[in-house]
Amino acid sequence: MLARTADNLFWMARHIERAENTARVLDVAHRSALLPLDIEGAEAYLWYAPLNITGCAASYEVKYGLARADSVTHYMALDPDNPSSIYSCLKLARENARAVRGAITSEMWEVINSTWLELNRMTWNMDNEKFPDFFEWVKDRSHMFRGVTLGTILKDVALSFIKLGTFLERADNTARILDVKYHILLPSVNDVGGAADYYQWGSVLRSVSAFEAYRKVYRDVISPLRVAELLILRDDMPRSLHACMNEVEAALIDINGSSGREARRLAGEQHAAIHFGLIEDVFSQGLHEYLTEFLAHIALLGREIRDAYMSRRNHFEQPVATVRRTALQMQ
C-alpha cells in the first residue's frame, strides 16, 4: 500500500474518533454544569476540564480568556480556527477520505461526505439547548462510520490502518478523560467520597458510555479504584485502555511485513504491561503519573507507526536503522 494512503486512512479514522470523543467530553461537561458546585469560580473551573482533556486550553485562552460555558462549547464544537474542534475534525476526516476514495468503500465515503454536508447546513449560532442534540448527532455519525466500515470494507491492510487510527485515538482520549478527574479534584480533596465526588466519577463513566457497564460489573457504589480498573485494565470494556491496546497490537500484527518491527515491539510491550497490570500498582504509582506515562508511550508508538509506514523518506539515502535510533532517543 502507498505510504500516503496508509497515512490518509489512519488520519481519517483518527479524526472521526476524535470528533466523537470531543462530543462526549462536552456532553458530560454540559451535564455537570447542571449540578450545583459550591466553590469559587466554579464555572471557569468546570469548563477548563474539557479544554485540558483535548489539550487546547492555551489556544482558547489566547482567544477568549477565562473559560465560560458558551465560548468553550463553541470553541471546541464549531470553531474552524480550532484545529481540534469537532468541525475541524470532520473536515479533516473528509479531506483524508477524499484523497483515498479508491481505498475505501463508496458507503464509507457517503457517510463521511454526508456528515460534512449536514454539518455545514447546521446553524452556526447554536444555542445551549441545542448542543446536547448536536453531540448525539456527532456520536451517531461516528457509530455509523464504524458500522459501515466493518460491514463493507475488505479485511486487508487498509482496515488495519483504520483500526490503528481509531484505537490509538480512543486510548489517548480515555486516558485524558480519566486524567481530568485529577484536574478537577485537586482543589477539593475534601470532597472525596462526597456527593460531588460521586457525580464526578459518574460523569467520567458516562462520557465513555461505561455507566451501565459499571453497574453490571460491580453492582456497587462508584469507587475511584473500580472506575480506574474498568477504564484501564478490563479488556471487555470497549473504550478501556486495555481493549484499545488489544486492537492496536492486533492491527500491527495483521499489517506485519518488513517494516514496523519497532512499532510492533512497542505495542507489544505496552499491551503486556496493561494485560498483566494490577490496579493497586496503578494507584501506588499515582493515577495521574500512570496516565501521563501511558500517554507518552502511545505518542511514541504513534510516531513509530508514522515513521515505519507513512513517511515519504528516501530509504536509499537514509538507512532505516539510524531513524529508529533517533525516534528512541526522543523518549
Add this chain to the structure above:
Amino acid sequence: MNTKTTIKCFDEMRTDEGRVRDIYQTYAHWMSQLPEGTLERKSAEAELLFRRLGITFAVYGETSGAERLIPFDIVPRIFGSTEWQRLQVGIKQRVKALNAFLHDIYHDQEIIKAGIISARQVLDNELYCKAMQGIDLPNQVYAHIAGIDLVRVAEDDFYVLEDNLRTPSGVSYMLENRNTMMRLFPELFANHLVEPVEHYPQMLLDTLREAAPVNVSNPTIVVMTPGSYNSAYFEHAFLASQMGVELVEGQDLFVHKQKVYMYTTEGPQQVHVIYRRVDDDFLDPLAFRPDSALGVPGLLEAYRSGNVSLANGVGTGVADDKSTYLYVPEMIRFYLGEAPLLSNVPTWRLSESEDLKYVLAHLPELVVKEVQGSGGYGMLVGPTSSKEEIETYKQRILSEPDNFIAQPTLALSTCPTMVEAGVAPRHVDLRPFVLSGKEIRLVPGGLTRVALREGSLVVNSSQGGGTKDTWVLED
C-alpha cells in the same frame, strides 16, 4: 442576445419528413409506450445516482472546492454498426498517423525534409520538447490514450474537430453513463443489442502493460493525479480502482539512480508505467516548471533512460495543437500512403494575412479558437455572440493573430434530449477514446457530449454541456 442558430442541421433520429430513422425505430416505439412522466422520473433518479456516487467535477474559476455534476441525459445516442465500423477505421488511421508523426519529429524529421510541414511550424512550436529528440519509446507510441473529437454534419459526413493527445478526459463518464442506463432501463437493453463498453479499463490496462520498458515482464503500473482538487480527480480515482492499480500523486514518487519508486508501507517499490494525468509542464520541477509541486524531481531523466514509461509520452502537445491539426490529412498520406478517411474542418490560419482579412470580415459567421486552448475556454462562436462580444474578441485577435484559427460554424447534428419542455433536439459531438499499444484499440462508441441550451453549439462540460450514453447497435 441571440442564442439561437438558424442553420439547417442533421437530425440523427428523424428524417426531414419526420420519419424515425431505422436505427432509432425500436427505441422510439419503446418511448411512445411509456406512461406519462416516466422519463422525468428516471431523469431525477439518474441525478440522484450520480450525486450519491460523487461523480463530480470542479469548474475552474468557481468558488474553491465547488463540486458539480455534469448533467446526464437519459436519451441514448444511437449509431448503427456499419457506420460505426466505417468511423472506427478512420479514427484508427488518424491516430496511427499522429503517432508516426510524433516519432518522426523527434527522430529523423522526414516530414520536414519532404517539405510537407515547415520546420518553423514544428520545431519553433512551444509544445515541441527538445528533450525528447532521439529518445526511443516502446512500440514507437507517444499518445497511448487519444480522444478524437468528431462532429456530424450529414448522414455520411463526419469532421474531426480536434485531436486530444495530451491528457484527454471523460472516459469515466462514458462508463458511468452506460452503468446508469443499465440500472435505469434494464428492459431497453433486453430488446436492443448494445455493444458493450465496460471492458475499457481492461483494455487500458493491456495498453499500459504494452507500454512498459522492453525488459520488464510484470510491470508495476500507477495512475498519477495532480491531487484531489483537480477537476478530473473523480476520473483518476475511478480508473485506478477499475484497473486495480495505485493512484499516486507526485509526492508519492521519487527517483533514485534514474529509476522511479513509490513510497509504500513496505518501503520503496519500483514503478514501470505511469498513466499520468499531469501536464508535461508540471511533471518534473528539475526539467520543466521549477515551481511545480505536483511533479517528481528527476522523472524526465528516468523517462529518457527508458526505466519508466509515461502515458501519454512527453511532448505530444505539438501534434494536437490547433495549428498542427491542419496537417493531419497530409500526415496520413505521408506516413501511411493512404487517403484520409475522416475530414478536417476547413480552417483559416490567422497568421496568414489573407485568411486574417477574410476572418475579420466574417466574424459573425465563424468560430474562432485559440491555437493552444482547450475545453471550450476562450473561443468565439460568431452566430451566438453579441456585437460587443465580437468586438472585444476582435481586439484580442488583432493583438496576437498568430494565436488564433477560425472555422466555419458547423451545423452540428442533433439528437433527442430531455429538456424542461420534454424531448427536443440538441446539438451533439462524439469523443471516442483510442488506445495505442502493440495494436490500436477502442470500445464501440465513446462519449457523446450534448449542448443542453437550445441552439447552443458548445458542448464542453465547463460550458454547461451534458453527456449521453452512446450506443452502437447491430443494423
